Amino acid sequence: MQISLFITCYNDTLFPETGKAVVRVLERLGHEIEFRPAQTCCGQMHYNTGYPHEAASMMRRFLEVFRDAGAICIPSSSCVATIRDHYPKMAAATGDGAMIGEVDALLSRIFEFSELLIDKLGVTDVGAFFPHAVTLHPSCHSLRSLHVGAKPRQLLESVRELRLLDLHDADECCGFGGTFAVKNADVSAAMLSDKMRCILESGAEVCTALDNSCLMHIQGGLARQRSGVRCMHLAEILASTEAGDSR
Amino acid sequence: MNERSEMLEGIRRAIGSRGSDRESDYASIRRGYHQALPIDLPECVHLFVDRLHDYDATVHFCPVEGIAATVAAVLSGRRKHSLLVPPQLPPDWMPSNFEFIRDTGLSYGHIDRSEGVLTGCAIAIAATGTIVLRHSAGEGRRALTLIPDYHLCVVFEHQIVGTVPEGIRLMSEFGRAPITTISGPSATADIEMTRIKGVHGPRTLDVILVA
Amino acid sequence: MSIRVGDAAEAPSFPRAARALLGNTQLRQNVRRATEVIRNRRARVVGELSDWEQLRQAGHEIKQHTLQYLDFYLEQFEEACTRAGGQVHWARDADEANAIILSILGARQAREVIKVKTMTSDEIGLNHALEAAGITPYETDLADLIVQLGDDRPSHIVVPALHRNRMEVRDIFLRKMHLRELGDKPEDLTNAARAYLREKFLRVGVAISGANFAVAETGSVCVVESEGNGRMCVSLPEVLITLVGIEKVIPRFEDLEVFLQTLPRSATGERMNPYNSIWTGIVPGDGPQEFHVVLLDNGRTKVLADTESRETLDCIRCGACLNACPVYRQTGGHAYGSMYSGPIGAILTPQLQSLEHSESLPYASSLCGACYEVCPVKINIPEILLHLRAKVTAAGDAPFEERVGMEAAAFVFEDPDMLALAQKLSRIAQKPFERDGVIRHLPGMLSGWTAFRDLTPIPKQSFREWWNERESQRGDQ
Numbered sequence: 001m002q003i004s005l006f007i008t009c010y011n012d013t014l015f016p017e018t019g020k021a022v023v024r025v026l027e028r029l030g031h032e033i034e035f036r037p038a039q040t041c042c043g044q045m046h047y048n049t050g051y052p053h054e055a056a057s058m059m060r061r062f063l064e065v066f067r068d069a070g071a072i073c074i075p076s077s078s079c080v081a082t083i084r085d086h087y088p089k090m091a092a093a094t095g096d097g098a099m100i101g102e103v104d105a106l107l108s109r110i111f112e113f114s115e116l117l118i119d120k121l122g123v124t125d126v127g128a129f130f131p132h133a134v135t136l137h138p139s140c141h142s143l144r145s146l147h148v149g150a151k152p153r154q155l156l157e158s159v160r161e162l163r164l165l166d167l168h169d170a171d172e173c174c175g176f177g178g179t180f181a182v183k184n185a186d187v188s189a190a191m192l193s194d195k196m197r198c199i200l201e202s203g204a205e206v207c208t209a210l211d212n213s214c215l216m217h218i219q220g221g222l223a224r225q226r227s228g229v230r231c232m233h234l235a236e237i238l239a240s241t242e243a244g245d246s247r
Numbered sequence: 248m249n250e251r252s253e254m255l256e257g258i259r260r261a262i263g264s265r266g267s268d269r270e271s272d273y274a275s276i277r278r279g280y281h282q283a284l285p286i287d288l289p290e291c292v293h294l295f296v297d298r299l300h301d302y303d304a305t306v307h308f309c310p311v312e313g314i315a316a317t318v319a320a321v322l323s324g325r326r327k328h329s330l331l332v333p334p335q336l337p338p339d340w341m342p343s344n345f346e347f348i349r350d351t352g353l354s355y356g357h358i359d360r361s362e363g364v365l366t367g368c369a370i371a372i373a374a375t376g377t378i379v380l381r382h383s384a385g386e387g388r389r390a391l392t393l394i395p396d397y398h399l400c401v402v403f404e405h406q407i408v409g410t411v412p413e414g415i416r417l418m419s420e421f422g423r424a425p426i427t428t429i430s431g432p433s434a435t436a437d438i439e440m441t442r443i444k445g446v447h448g449p450r451t452l453d454v455i456l457v458a
Numbered sequence: 459m460s461i462r463v464g465d466a467a468e469a470p471s472f473p474r475a476a477r478a479l480l481g482n483t484q485l486r487q488n489v490r491r492a493t494e495v496i497r498n499r500r501a502r503v504v505g506e507l508s509d510w511e512q513l514r515q516a517g518h519e520i521k522q523h524t525l526q527y528l529d530f531y532l533e534q535f536e537e538a539c540t541r542a543g544g545q546v547h548w549a550r551d552a553d554e555a556n557a558i559i560l561s562i563l564g565a566r567q568a569r570e571v572i573k574v575k576t577m578t579s580d581e582i583g584l585n586h587a588l589e590a591a592g593i594t595p596y597e598t599d600l601a602d603l604i605v606q607l608g609d610d611r612p613s614h615i616v617v618p619a620l621h622r623n624r625m626e627v628r629d630i631f632l633r634k635m636h637l638r639e640l641g642d643k644p645e646d647l648t649n650a651a652r653a654y655l656r657e658k659f660l661r662v663g664v665a666i667s668g669a670n671f672a673v674a675e676t677g678s679v680c681v682v683e684s685e686g687n688g689r690m691c692v693s694l695p696e697v698l699i700t701l702v703g704i705e706k707v708i709p710r711f712e713d714l715e716v717f718l719q720t721l722p723r724s725a726t727g728e729r730m731n732p733y734n735s736i737w738t739g740i741v742p743g744d745g746p747q748e749f750h751v752v753l754l755d756n757g758r759t760k761v762l763a764d765t766e767s768r769e770t771l772d773c774i775r776c777g778a779c780l781n782a783c784p785v786y787r788q789t790g791g792h793a794y795g796s797m798y799s800g801p802i803g804a805i806l807t808p809q810l811q812s813l814e815h816s817e818s819l820p821y822a823s824s825l826c827g828a829c830y831e832v833c834p835v836k837i838n839i840p841e842i843l844l845h846l847r848a849k850v851t852a853a854g855d856a857p858f859e860e861r862v863g864m865e866a867a868a869f870v871f872e873d874p875d876m877l878a879l880a881q882k883l884s885r886i887a888q889k890p891f892e893r894d895g896v897i898r899h900l901p902g903m904l905s906g907w908t909a910f911r912d913l914t915p916i917p918k919q920s921f922r923e924w925w926n927e928r929e930s931q932r933g934d935q
Contacts, residue, residue, distance in 0.1 A: 009871065012921045013881050014914075019921035035925045040871040046864060048825060050847030050856065054868035061872070086844075144827035173784040177824025179860070184822060185906025186477045190788040191824070192910065220911025223896070251548040254755050258529045258704070261763035269527045273709060276519040279512035280716070298729065352743075355660045355694065375730035388744035389693035389735075393686065394660075411730075415715035418736075423542055423676075425693070425737040425744060430730035433686035437601040437617055438624055438644040439488070440495040446600060446648055447655065448686025448733060 002032045003116070004069035006062075008076045009041035015212045021239035022075050022113060025126050028241075038065045044082040047090070049179045056090050063102050066109075071120055075113040075235050077142035077210045078178075083110055085145055112142070113235055114151040114210060124154045129242045131161035135204035136234075137195070137218065139211040140173050152210060152234055159237060167207075168198040176217040192221045200227060207231045284374065284409035291373045291409050296456065298376025302431025303444060304452040314401060315342040317455050318365065321399060325453070331364045331395065333387030340365070340401060350391050358390060363397025363449070369421070371407045372414040376431065378402060378454070379414060381424040389425055398449040400429075403457045460553040461757040463581050463811045469795025471818040472804075476793040485621045489613070489790040492620040493781040499727020500778060500832070507719070516716045518836040521772035524709055525762060531674035531707045532753060538677025542739020544749040552582035555754050559584065559666065559699055560591050562750055566697060568593060568664045572655075574681065574691040575599040576668025577615065577775065578701050578754060580797040581810075584666070595666070596658050598687035600651050607634040613791035613799065616725045616777035621790050655687065665691035665746070669702045670774065671717060672751070675710045678738040679751070682721060684731050692735050698746035703754050705771040717774060720834035724776035757810035767842045770805050772835040779829035779839060785822055794819065801829035801839045808846055817855050820846035859903045874922075881920045888915050 003026055007019045023033050042062055043055030062083075066072055074080050084107060091103040117123050136156060142148045156164050175181065175191025195218060199207050207222075209215050212233050219231035266272075286294070296306050309317040319342035322330070329346035331353070341347045347365070350358075358364075369381040378400055380386045392398055408414050418426055433448030444450060469475065479485060504510050524531055536546040549555035563571065571588065573579065573595050585606075588595045597606040601619035605612050608630040612618030619627070628642045635654050640646060667688065671680040679700055681688045692698055708714070714736075722731040740749050761770050780786045780800030791799030795816070796807040804823055808816040820843050823829075829839040850856060856864075870880045891897045897913035899905070907913065919927075 007921050009877065013884070014916055016917055016919060016921035016924055020924060035922070037922060038874050040874055040877050046868060048844060049860070049864060050844070050851035051864050051868070052848050054864065057868070058871050140826035144831055173824050173826035173828070175784070175824060177826070180821065180824045182903055182906045184473050184476065185909060186473065186480055187785055187788050188824070189910035190480050191784050216914070217911060220907070220913055223912040224910065250550050250554060254548050254550055254759070255529050255532065257755070257759045258532070258762065261759045262526060262528065265526060269530060272523055272526065276516060276523055277512070278516050280509040280516060359656070359660060377730050382744055389689065393689050393693060411719050412715040415712055415718070419711040423738040423741065425735070425741050427689065428730070428734040430732050432732065433684065434732050435600050435648060435685045436726065437604070437619060438627055438647055440492045441644040443644050443648045446652055446685035446687065447659070447690055
């Protein structure tokens with residue numbers, strides 16, 4: 001199947017390894033990946049911080065770039081949530097009937113990475129090998145907007161040699177929240193310290209999630225504490241094989 | 248009234264145009280929740296008792312002809328000798344050898360000094376263990392079941408309904424009578440979330456369930 | 459107009475207030491423990507209802523319908539309540555409501571009133587107004603009493619003194635009730651409150667209450683409570699004044715069948731709270747023989763006018779969103795500068811009063827969505843937060859640094875070449891801050907990030923650069 005990748009501005013700039021991992025996993029499964037270079041950002045940061053007009057112009061670009069794409073893979077549940085939860089509203093606000101229709105037609109083609117694997121491609125075992133103790137942080141958007149449920153767990157449970165450890169208070173927000181982490185830095189840090197405590201108590205070497213944004217925040221705190229626990233996007237774990245690490 | 252018309256005018260302006268008429272809009276509210284429970288009366292009674300136990304209320308069982316005897320047994324167990332009763336409590340609920348004082352406009356102070364109160368109720372709701380008073384002459388005015396520290400309430404099995412919707416349906420027919428619903432003894436968890444039985448209402452609630 | 463929400467207009471910004479509170483170990487322990495207890499109880503009793511989602515939906519639709527015809531239902535309530543012997547007053551703002559209540563009390567020459575938990579009275583600053591007129595208000599809800607005697611502020615919608623532990627309560631009671639000795643067990647403290655208040659219940663002739671629901675069809679008022687202080691207040695005094703926000707009206711008596719299931723389960727995690735009082739006007743020979751209802755607007759019409767956030771008025775004040783909120787659980791309620799705290803406070807306070815007085819509140823959320831998930835009337839709080847954020851920026855009230863940053867980012871995202879260039883430039887710009895492969899300090903607004911977290915520098919190659927490289931290599935093959 002041909003799959004178009006929306007890498008997200010964030011992964012593009014800060015987490016290229018996640019993008020490479022997505023490509024590696026999907027190609028390993030025999031799919032063809034395309035990357036449309038005209039893509040930039042979904043508009044999440046602007047929309048969530050109170051700049052809907054700026055976000056709307058990013059939505060317009062997104063619609064244009066992916067108009068004729070088939071399945072679109074997005075390795076970030078918060079970006080998928082922005083598209084699913086807010087694009088319809090943003091389009092409606094323009095009053096542009098064609099745009100409303102376009103958003104409508106887009107939604108069924110949008111897949112978060114774990115959704116793509118399980119719902120669209122029907123695989124849970126992607127042939128990964130990862131001999132480490134891992135815990136999963138189910139990010140808020142994946143949990144309460146995408147309702148991915150057990151999907152990431154199913155994928156992790158199928159990875160050979162991976163020991164999946166429970167995370168206490170897993171469904172608690174890590175405190176990232178986009179610009180929240182900057183505008184309310186103290187409260188964000190307090191929430192992060194709770195999350196880190198749970199991660200460290202889980203005994204995991206690696207904390208994974210469907211969102212690099214949460215992971216950057218968690219990783220930043222864990223590194224500042226010199227905890228030795230590292231964060232990795234789910235795609236990077238799934239990309240690992242006996243032949244070598246994803247990196 | 249200036250404030251009144253200004254407020255209403257402001258509200259109408261804020262609402263703007265309305266799509267449909269009120270009655271049909273109200274009728275379109277989706278009420279997909281359960282109206283009744285798929286259980287029979289014995290199960291309903293069982294559930295009610297279970298809920299009362301959850302609230303730490305004590306439940307005693309008796310046949311219709313055994314109410315007075317059960318009241319006597321309960322009061323002896325509680326070491327009580329004298330209770331207040333509403334003006335029209337059935338006389339055959341009151342055993343001899345105990346004092347029953349009819350509330351014919353007793354002062355709050357008098358009620359406060361009493362050992363407790365014996366009443367009936369209007370209906371009961373199994374799912375939530377709720378006793379409903381409509382403060383009729385057999386249940387007494389509101390102060391009577393509020394100020395005393397002890398409430399002994401007689402509930403008939405046929406008064407028990409399964410769910411809150413069933414209970415509300417019946418309550419909607421009480422007219423302008425004041426309604427008090429009681430689900431266990433008065434309680435608070437305001438200090439460190441520790442549940443304490445009994446703040447201002449009766450601290451002890453005993454129920455006699457009549458078959 | 460003097461619309462106000464307590465003294466929230468003078469409150470410090472959320473981040474500033476929060477910073478101070480985060481240092482209060484005792485408060486954080488208390489808040490954490492209390493919210494955890496209620497959350498667990500709520501989860502248990504909500505979990506046993508297979509029709510919970512349908513109840514939420516029905517509650518939402520009933521409220522939305524009511525708001526759509528609010529003028530009709532208020533008039534219907536007034537008519538029914540008046541017919542049953544009540545007197546209905548209309549107050550556009552806090553001052554008008556206080557004046558109405560003071561004139562009722564003045565006519566009776568009342569020097570004291572007993573009060574049952576009414577946040578609406580906190581909203582209009584009623585106790586201040588009463589005290590200024592020489593009238594002593596006695597709060598009768600245990601937590602409200604703790605707050606009042608401690609000269610404190612409520613920190614939770616349902617459990618206003620949850621930030622206090624038993625030792626603190628004991629000290630307050632010893633001092634203010636003039637007691638010689640008092641144990642520190644919750645039972646001891648509760649008994650002290652019982653003794654202190656009982657005399658007042660039996661003696662004071664006027665009570666002020668709020669209302670959980672006002673039924674338009676019948677003119678009935680419903681007060682939901684646990685301790686019995688509500689029953690005392692609404693059924694013992696000769697005069698009862700009930701202060702009702704206009705959004706508290708519901709169309710029909712049978713609509714209670716929804717809210718009396720969802721409210722107790724959401725608020726205290728009980729299947730049903732110990733007591734509900736429902737009364738209609740005046741009942742000869744039973745309870746108050748003079749009954750006043752004050753219908754309060756105080757900014758609610760403004761909320762009603764904004765269709766994007768109108769559902770804020772659906773709120774039944776259960777406090778479930780507070781207990782679920784990871785932000786609230788860190789700071790407690792005082793950070794929100796209002797008696798309406800937590801997620802609902804973050805959307806209600808800025809809408810009731812002017813946004814400029816509380817523009818930090820819509821940002822007091824990580825948008826995790828836990829509030830929406832538990833809300834028994836399905837208020838989409840995250841959506842409304844975003845709507846209010848857009849209003850803050852549209853009013854030009856966003857910080858300068860943020861605005862410039864957002865505009866620059868928007869400009870960059872207009873063009874992929876510009877994005878690629880920005881990625882390159884950022885890699886150069888981060889150099890001065892990078893040490894041994896880590897960024898430990900950034901200037902300006904971003905310093906909030908590096909104060910608590912390390913930052914991994916932007917990698918040497920972006921994804922799109924890698925992709926282009928790979929494509930060109932493939933092309934070469």
